Structure formats: structure tokens, C-alpha cells
Amino acid sequence: MENSHISALSAKHAGLEARIKAETSRPMPDDILVASLKKQKLRVKEEMGGRH
Known part of the structure; x- marks a missing residue:
């Protein structure tokens, strides 16, 4: 159960990182x-670190 939560x-x-990269690569990022x-x-990230 713990591993699935961390996964x-x-x-x-990773999804948030991709959205940040996509937004910052636009000509006028928000x-x-x-x-x-x-x-x-x-x-x-903090939640992932607190679960170990």
C-alpha cells in the first residue's frame, strides 16, 4: 500500500514538472x-519525503 501511494x-x-516546463516554454508564461x-x-515532494 505504501509503495502505491509513493508511486x-x-x-x-512528474506531471506537475511537465506542466511547469510547458508553461515556462511558452512565449508569455503565466x-x-x-x-x-x-x-x-x-x-x-514534502509528502513523499515524509512517508519514507
């Missing part, structure tokens, strides 16, 4: 969106 968090983390995505990614 799900890892997938979510800085507020990027900041929000980065905060979400950090929360996921």
Missing part, C-alpha cells in the same frame, strides 16, 4: 500559474 505521488510530481504549480510540486 502515485511520484507520478503527480507567472502566477507557474508559481502555483511549483507550490503544488513542493507539497507533493
